[in-house]
Amino acid sequence: MDPRPIGVFDSGLGGLTTVRELRRLLPGEDIVYFGDTGRVPYGSRSRETIIRYARQDVAFLRTFDLKLIVIACGTVSTTAMEVLARENSIPVLGVVAPAADAAAQVTRSGKIGLIGTQASIRSGAYEALIHARDPMAQVISQPCPLFVPLVENGRFRPGDVVIETVVGEYLAPLKRRGVDTLVLGCTHYPLLEEVISNFMGPDVVLVNAGAEGARAAAERLAFEGALSDRTEGGGCRYFVSDRQEDFSRLASIFLGWDVTGQVGKVDIGQY
Amino acid sequence: MDPRPIGVFDSGLGGLTTVRELRRLLPGEDIVYFGDTGRVPYGSRSRETIIRYARQDVAFLRTFDLKLIVIACGTVSTTAMEVLARENSIPVLGVVAPAADAAAQVTRSGKIGLIGTQASIRSGAYEALIHARDPMAQVISQPCPLFVPLVENGRFRPGDVVIETVVGEYLAPLKRRGVDTLVLGCTHYPLLEEVISNFMGPDVVLVNAGAEGARAAAERLAFEGALSDRTEGGGCRYFVSDRQEDFSRLASIFLGWDVTGQVGKVDIGQY
Structure with a gap:
């Protein structure tokens, strides 16, 4: 106690x-x-x-x-x-180790997408911890520098062409590579869950790091x-x-x- | 010297x-x-x-x-x-007094648009100085909180649907009110000059505060x-x-x- x-x-x-x-x-x-x-x-x-x-x-x-x-x-x-x-x-x-654990457990194909701020992606920390749990996993990462200012300005709702365009641009390479799991590596991103899920499709599991x-x-x-x-x-x-x-x-x-x-x-x- | x-x-x-x-x-x-x-x-x-x-x-x-x-x-x-x-x-x-001077001199209709950050618009400083020079001027102001992060992420070029949508949303009320002069009240905004000018039309004069x-x-x-x-x-x-x-x-x-x-x-x- x-x-x-x-x-x-x-x-x-x-x-x-x-x-x-x-x-x-x-x-x-x-x-x-x-x-x-x-x-x-x-x-x-x-x-x-x-x-x-x-x-x-x-x-x-x-x-x-x-x-x-x-x-x-x-x-x-x-x-x-x-x-x-x-x-x-x-x-x-x-939030990194718990999110890496969850992603390594959830993925079936071993192809894991990762989105975060520029500093987070640059650090390589998520990749290192995912690989420690699953050395065969492929991690495809993408910095999303505009997500935080867009969320803080209330632009996170489906139907908003600005957030949908930016989500589409950032996530298209991950979708093309066929990830089945996507780590939301920044605690702002859960507010974008609906827009992100609409773009990635229902078969991609989102892991909420926060x-x-x-x-x-x-x-x-x-x-x-x-x-x-x-x-x-x-x-x-x-x-x-x-x-x-x-x-x-x-x-x-x-x-x-x-x-x-x-x-x-x-x-x-x-x- | x-x-x-x-x-x-x-x-x-x-x-x-x-x-x-x-x-x-x-x-x-x-x-x-x-x-x-x-x-x-x-x-x-x-x-x-x-x-x-x-x-x-x-x-x-x-x-x-x-x-x-x-x-x-x-x-x-x-x-x-x-x-x-x-x-x-x-x-x-x-940059406020010089920009207010320029706007008061340039306007023919007396309808002046003003764009800036939230803090700048909230202060009322541009309006006060424009009115000190031209008490009859109408100042129509609009905070543009996303312009700085968008510019800093390189999104200022014509043809980019994200910046064009945001510019359109922020500036539509000013265009509707028929301003003939627009004060770019933040030193980041000159990079958006082309997109802003395309939206407002060739008859609106842009005043660059910086x-x-x-x-x-x-x-x-x-x-x-x-x-x-x-x-x-x-x-x-x-x-x-x-x-x-x-x-x-x-x-x-x-x-x-x-x-x-x-x-x-x-x-x-x-x-």
Whole structure:
């Protein structure tokens, strides 16, 4: 039994898809969320900048007495995971290994598509972990730099020619190669699930990295006997590095519930 | 005569359109450019975050002995201009007043369209200055939050259905209202000139805020007798807050010349 909260962070809003899944799996746990809305997006930045930002995000979260941290961001998980795990005395889990596990289990043909930010694809982290589980798997990867700004501007609905055109361009090479599994390697992408699924067809299984990360965190806590003794009523506190109002408005889309008045502001450059 | 360099800054790459114009007008001047590529974009952030970032940008530039600073960013010009001008002993010029002047002079019908980032439009700065020059002018404004990410991803060419659809959606209300002048209120937008002009038609005059800002800076220096005594051969130094390589590659599109090897890296959070 461990009553301490779980820390979760992302470059912005995408990680809330992980919070939603954690809440569904572990409704009794307290959660502290940090979204770096003052410096989003991370996915187009260099490795060293991403590591610097991620260290500050963790330093802020650790001002709380946490039992575990979930990196609910594909970019940070692929780029800064090892550094963060080495530097912290509590477990730091990412979304890459759980998503790689799921993809290797799900694929029948061994042809796995992977989409993510430029930094995530450049890192090679998903490919390496998929190959560690299935050396024969073919991973066909594609950076999708416009997905995050399009989602953050509300352009994720079927019938929108802009998102459908961009989805078509990015995913056509993967469809042509006949992948039967597609890893959504960025926590923003679950909002595009319907558009992506319409384009790829019903036979392609989508693996949601953010949800897999939540599942892995829940399993780890259960295995270590570190779950809270409550089975419901856990609280969630949210912190951001830019205006709370802007975050609250968009957060409801990601979470499916209202967070107005529950969001704090952090000067993340100080950490 | 004043041999000191001119400082120019932007949230990222857009301000290079101002550098290009300054270079054309004043080829003998030295220029120091800073692009905050580690924290771009600014246009979707809150007023207080934009002011904090802009103060740090100026603090870095002022480690050089400058004679004048040009804010080559529509968002900072609309949001932090007064604060920066008040806090600095050297002139700090923005792009808003010069663009408002040009628009008020150019319009025949008095119906002026204005496009910019969310922060720029929210500030009301362009409208206020256009009305100060022409109280009868009607300003029809439209935030265009997707233009910066689309331009930075190379999607600015005629024939691209994504940029043409987004341009059409954002500008249709302005076209319907019959504007005869359109202020491109963000220094990224000149790259969209052709697509925008194709949509608006040949009778609508486009006012380029970045170029107007360069022109105003040149006039100010000439008026104060503070130009360099050289008429050619001025140098340009570039600094960014993320990887130099990524900047150098894209900068050539904006500038029309190569900057490889001339770009320095700055930890802007320290200023």
